Amino acid sequence: MSIRHGLLALLSNGPRYGYQLRVEFETSTGATWPLNIGQVYTTLSRMERDGLVEPGGADDQGRAVYTITEAGRGELERWFSTPVDQSDRPRDELAIKLAMAIAAGDADLAAVVQTQRAATMRALQDLTRAKRTAAKEGLAQRLVLDSMIFKAEAEQRWLDHCEAVLKEKNT
Structure with missing residues (x-):
């Protein structure tokens, strides 16, 4: 937009x-x-x-x-x-970051994933709190916050997938 x-x-x-x-x-x-x-x-x-x-x-x-x-x-x-x-959407910086960590060869991928997981969980908690307080503000704010919550939840699922792929690779 x-x-x-x-x-x-x-x-x-x-x-x-x-x-x-x-x-x-x-x-x-x-x-x-x-x-x-x-x-x-x-x-x-x-x-x-x-x-x-x-x-x-x-x-x-x-x-x-x-x-x-x-x-x-x-x-x-x-x-x-x-x-x-x-x-038309901006690039996915997290996916690029993980790809570059793999390309670098010596990055601790599990640590990168865990650091992001913690940050995403904090963001999800903040967004959930914001949604509760914005509930009375109006439909537009609610829908924007819902979108952000869904994206954070999807990011958590993708991070789960990344961990599973890393474990699979290391076995």
């Missing part, structure tokens, strides 16, 4: 000013993707240049607000109707 599409989604609900977009973006993503306010204004500027948003004057407190254009709505609709391709 790009910041651009996230901001367009928020603007589809009505005019917003930059700081408001930043807060709503972070809230909607369960605070898992913090934004710098400069990123928000740079993205808005580019979207204005591309005809996706336009300045909408100022609110009652004098803050410049932006509105989504028809072209912006079209871009948002295209984004929502396009599935996320596996190749």
Whole structure:
């Protein structure tokens, strides 16, 4: 997902000013993707240049607000109707780390796996606590946290598999 599409989604609900977009973006993503306010204004500027948003004057407190254009709505609709391709996701740094540990030849693979297992378990516990406190915050936060929990659980299962393969190799 790009910041651009996230901001367009928020603007589809009505005019917003930059700081408001930043807060709503972070809230909607369960605070898992913090934004710098400069990123928000740079993205808005580019979207204005591309005809996706336009300045909408100022609110009652004098803050410049932006509105989504028809072209912006079209871009948002295209984004929502396009599935996320596996190749569009960032690389899996943990898989690469283990592959490089194997390539290095002298790394303690079991220790690498155990270190990651402990870190993933702590993250899973933190996410579970966050989900309990965010339950009343809204559906968007819950779904983001659920996704993160499922990914952490899947990582734990993959680490179990790695351990089994390492044991098999060493026997």
